[in-house]
Amino acid sequence: MLARLRSPECFRQLSNSARASLLCCYSSSAPLSRPKDFVPSTLILLRHGESVWNSQNLYTGWCDVPLTPLGEVEARTAGRLLDDNGFAFDVCHTSVLKRASFTANMALNMANQHYVNVRKTWALNERHYGRLQGYNKDEAYHELGIDRELLMRMRRTWNTAPPAMEDDHPYWHGNDRRYRDLTEQQLESSRGESLLTTSLRCMDYFQEEVMPDLAQGKCILVVSHANSLRSIIKVLDSISNEAIKVMSVPTGIPMIYRLDENNVPIPPNRLHEYGCEPIGYTWGDERGLGGFRGTYLGDTDRLKSIQGKRDLTNRDWQRIILRKVYDEAVNCETENVVETRNLWWALHAKMGESEEYKNMLLLDKMLTMLEEEAKSRKQRYITREGFDAMIKKLHLDSEGQVVLPFKKVGQGRKREEQIVEFTRLHPEAPEPPLATTNA
CATH class of the missing domain: 3.40.50.1240 (Phosphoglycerate mutase-like)
Structure with a gap:
């Protein structure tokens, strides 16, 4: 089927689902x-x-x-x-x-x-x-x-x-x-x-x-x-x-x-x-x-700057997701704080919704941080201010990790x-x- 991708007429006549499949697994080895x-x-x-x-x-x-x-x-x-x-x-x-x-x-x-x-x-x-x-x-x-x-x-x-x-x-x-x-x-x-x-x-x-x-x-x-x-x-x-x-x-x-x-x-x-x-x-x-x-x-510096801005946008999106997870978890609690293990489960469920969420750096690191807190029992409950501080730390710690170096x-x-x-x-x-x- 992959060979058909090289024939313009064949590719055009395929159904949208078939063409989408080809776009996801294209290989031009033949x-x-x-x-x-x-x-x-x-x-x-x-x-x-x-x-x-x-x-x-x-x-x-x-x-x-x-x-x-x-x-x-x-x-x-x-x-x-x-x-x-x-x-x-x-x-x-x-x-x-x-x-x-x-x-x-x-x-x-x-x-x-x-x-x-x-x-x-x-x-x-x-x-x-x-x-x-x-x-x-x-x-x-x-x-x-x-x-x-x-x-x-x-x-x-x-x-x-x-x-x-x-x-x-x-x-x-x-x-x-x-x-x-x-x-x-x-x-x-x-x-x-x-x-x-x-x-x-x-x-x-x-x-x-x-x-x-x-x-x-x-x-x-x-x-x-x-x-x-x-x-x-x-x-x-x-x-x-x-x-x-x-x-x-x-x-x-x-x-x-x-x-x-x-x-x-x-x-x-x-x-x-x-x-x-x-x-x-x-x-x-x-x-x-x-x-x-x-x-x-x-210009290498300009390329780094552009990719860095996209990196920042992606991390901002992850911060939005994390805050939404907290807000939804709060609605299930009796007070305006969330039990650490419940927040872990809420985030774990969110990451299971799609492969994309599963691969998000801040979500993955937050899950690890919550797991360590729950295991050590250092922090049984997390306030909104405390959670925002955790997000900010992860955001700053991960800065620059996505962008790999440029070279000639x-x-x-x-x-x-x-x-x-x-x-x-x-x-x-x-x-x-x-x-x-x-x-």
Whole structure:
């Protein structure tokens, strides 16, 4: 069945459940039909520059907002980096939203490749956030009367959709001529998307329009949005549903993938054939697991800062969950305190609700802390103030544990060593596709 994923028509005709299953267990180990003189193809993923609503912390989705002046600088900087490192694109794919479309144009212009064919499609649009679009991310739960934990699940989990957008919503796109070719089913599903449904429509397009070019060894640029690009990365690197939510996709920083003859990403620390000195970014989920094989071209400190902010958001979500567990446990007690062992059981039950909760760092550490307190009988009861102090301690103690270090790949590697390794892995290639480098 996995082989069918390589056939665009077969993948498109599968049911949603079948395609969802493939997205979760994708493996590109079977050979593709490629020319004998094939050399690794190049896929460059670029998120649009900072938009006005990014800067205002608003749910954007399909709302068509412009870039900020900083976003324009990010787009042009990305193009200059790509040009400086010798990337020559065969085709560019982007969404129909101006922040991505403008970024693609600016990047190509700065790379002196304004003539490259640009294909635009709604299938590469950002995830549609339904009724949340236009609301502040930190205040939407209050303004719309949505449970705060549920709202965080909508933002971070794989298959939780936001409340659907109705026709009278100020940002309803049903009458926009860009979407007039959507089927009734597509239009209905775009009223509010989970990460899963976003990934399905994005990968439909990727399999049908992008993969055939990659199979020919071409250099492809995809300029899109955080969740659309996250979907592609998830499939390429077989990242789990739980782990993908931890990954941050920064605005305006190109990510490079080199794909071998089996369409498998080549780890940059195994074969430095990128023709440049990319930043190798190793990320981890809250257990320090996982990772992707793409490499960034960009500022290491900025990448650390961006991932650190996402780490903080994830821990803030866990603090919300912990406080809710305490509040529910208090309702079962006779007084405004909770017996330690009862709180342990309440948290244990909460973590059993999903694999995602089970793998949350603060929840796991709090469970251990409560167990130690209960066993030692140091603290039989816990007040709200005491519990908040415990949460704060765990929050500070875990700071920085999720973000693993960034490092440059290929440091110290001689060009001769790269050529020898490339020739061994690709004996039928005419010559190693390596640009002059100081590595």
